[in-house]
Amino acid sequence: MKKIYLSLALALLTSAGYAQTKIGVTGNNNPDVNANAVxxxxxxxxxxxLPRVxxxxxxxxxxxxAHVSGMTVYNTAKAGDVVPGFYYNDGTKWQQMVTTDNKAVKFFYMPTITFDTSTLGVVTEPKDLYAEYKKQFSMTSGNAVMSQGAPATIPHYPEATDLYYYVTDYDPAVFKDIVITADGKMTYEIIGNGTPTSIMNIVFVVK
Known part of the structure; x- marks a missing residue:
């Protein structure tokens, strides 16, 4: 089978007046193009x-x-918040593609954060779970350590709406009326002072 370059494929599309085109092995006995394919x-x-970039x-x-909606590439670099693998562009950013044979649920626990429970009542400033997560992954705490050869920035999801937010358990003697918006802003009421055994278990799930 001869190598067919993209320019040839485009030429075939142009010469056919944007008709459907099929490229395959010489002698194939099924020349018809799928009715839904260009x-x-x-x-x-x-x-x-695909292009390797x-x-x-x-x-x-x-x-x-520029960002181009629908653009698909294979990324070969490990830099910033990208790792090698297939990515498509949604028009504003690159999104990593997950294959259908990936059976694992993509979730992770919230990094360690603190809650000030010294003052009882409804908290007037929501806790921004996404901002806390992003800050924890920035490696700027002054106490961060990484393995040799690791990227300086831990890959993280670029938008708050890339995730679902869950509180799977909490101390009912300390917290009450927990509500989380779609972009990860959590409101709650403090009804008791926290103790060394008080917990709030927060889980992020990738959409």
Whole structure:
């Protein structure tokens, strides 16, 4: 099978007046294009090789010059908040793709944060769980340690709405009326002073 470059594929599309096109093995006895496809590739021992690029971070379009909705690449770099793997662009940032054979639920526990329970009553300033999570992953506490060769920044989700927020358990003698908005801002009432055994268990789940 001859190597077919993208320029040739585009030329075929143009010459056909944007008609449907099928590229495959010579002699294939099923030349019809799928009715829902503008371009179909047909092979039993070949794959589609996407562009391999070095992304900088999810919010940075580089090496592209702009975010382009629907753009798909294979990232080879480990930098900023990206790791090697497939990414698509939603028009504002790069999103890592998860394959259907990934059976694991993507969740993680909230990094350590503190709650001031010295004053009873409804807390007037919501606790921004996403901001706390992002701050904890910034490695700027002054007490952060990383393994040799590790990136300076821990990869993290770029938007608060990339996550679901859960409180799976808490001390009912300390907290009451916990409510969490879609972007991770939590309101609550303090009804008792915390003790060394008081807990609040917060879990993030990737959408």
């Amino acid at each position: 371009l179909e590739l047909d092979a039993t021992d070949k794959g589609l090789l 070095e992304l900088k971070e999810t919010n940075n379009p580089a090496p592209l010059t």
